Amino acid sequence: MQHENDKEKKYNKELFSPADVNEEETEKINRQSRTFWQDAFRALRKNVAAMISLAALVLITLLAIFGPMMNEYTPREQDLSRSNLPPKAPVLENIGFLNMDGQETYVFEHISAEQAQMNAESRFGEGDYVEYETLSEGDGSVGSAQVQASVDTYAEAGVEENFWFGTDRLGRDQWTRTWDGTRVSLYIALIATLLDLFIGVAYGGISGFFGGRTDNILQRILEILSGIPNLVILILMIVVLDPGILSISLAIAITGWIGMSRIVRGEILKLKNEEFVLASQTLGLSNSKVITRHLVPNTLGLIIINTMFTIPNAIFFEAFLSFIGLGLQAPNASLGVLIDNGFDALQTTPHVLIFPAVVLSVLMIAFNILADGMRDAFDPKMRD
Structure with missing residues (x-):
């Protein structure tokens, strides 16, 4: 008997009274329902790789539409005086690993460094557009000496314009x-x-x-x-x-x-x-x-x-x-x-x-x- 009285004191009967139920609140939709297409596009937006690919496709499409309009050249315009020019971009030329500075490097090998230097100078001359650097003095064996010639092809050709992707053999941009x-x-x-x-x-x-x-x-x-x-x-x-x-x-x-x-x-x-x-x-x-x-x-x-x-x-x-x-x-x-x-x-x-x-x-x-x-x-x- 004492145990039952302790239980009545421990638990408050008011805690077990029926709760007030509002039928309008229980039937209310807490969030807006989504259609199949909304749900699909929501799942697509969560796919990071797909979104990066979509951005790349949009960028390439825009460049395909407006890229040829970004300079004064036409796709068929030929000029042999500027043929085979390497890429050169105003800002990207300062980033070395991109190689978009209009420079081309050639390595000449011979028995001695003097002969390699002569071979390089016979190819490019001694103009301001070329710099020579001895990579190896050599030990007398054939091809042991190496001289590198760094050529500013734009200065060599007398071209002042920049070609961002270079030119082909016919000088087309x-x-x-x-x-x-x-x-x-x-x-x-x-x-x-x-x-x-x-x-x-x-x-x-x-x-x-x-x-x-x-x-x-x-x-x-x-x-x-x-x-x-x-x-x-x-x-x-x-x-x-x-x-x-x-x-x-x-x-x-x-x-x-x-x-x-x-x-x-x-x-x-x-x-x-x-x-x-x-x-x-x-x-x-x-x-x-x-x-x-x-x-x-x-x-x-x-x-x-x-x-x-x-x-x-x-x-x-x-x-x-x-x-x-x-x-x-x-x-x-x-x-x-x-x-x-x-x-x-x-x-x-x-x-x-x-x-x-x-x-x-x-x-x-x-x-x-x-x-x-x-x-x-x-x-x-x-x-x-």
Whole structure:
């Protein structure tokens, strides 16, 4: 009995009285609900690598649009008096490891330092534009003495302007040509991707939705087209048309949409028997509106992801075709043409190859990383 009385004293019964419940407060939504797209873009913004890639792509796109306008040179303007000039930028020339000071260094080897010096002076003379430095006195063996000549190529050529990416063997400004070539490559990729998007989505949507005989016929046509190599189609386009943007875009577009159509067909086959589709058909919605208003929007995430993977493939395909001589031809500029020209002069003027190759590499890597980030963001199963 004493123990029960102690419990009553220890616990206050008022603590166990029913709480006042406000039904309006319990039903209130504390935060704003997010749609699928808001949730996807929120997940994408958390992906640091994807955001850095997006910033790099935006920067390259802006330079491709406005870069050729940043100086007075044109992509085809030639001047042999300024040929093969190395890169020189007003601010970056003070950063040694970038080698953008317009200087070129040559090392001459001979039996003695005096003979190496004479060999260097016979090549460059004794002007103010060259400085000589003895690297090794030598020990009498062949090639043991080394003399380095540091040449201000701009002063040697009598050029006062600065060429940020240098010039090629014909004296054309590489800054202008690089960004003009990037613009052309992006333009070809954009055309090919848009054709891929519209043809692939329409073809796959019709094939998957109607099924039956329509699906069988369309899929047999697809199998025939997928069996033809892109290179064969491109050669046929070049025979009919001249090598250029149109022939490359058509060659990419003729078979490039096959992957997109298969993805869209598979998704629509999975979705067309869902309740919301049956309800729309019951209410009298036409087949075209069911596809455009319900089925395609529900596959839009996969469409965007596949499109992001298609763009770098189209850019690389154009660069590859131009590199092997089946794409754009000089004096037109594209990343493939510039890399081809730079490859021919790799040992003498490597800067002609380095800059377009870096731009192409950044484009490929950035598009693929961004596509991976979008895949993770738009696919609920792959989110953290």
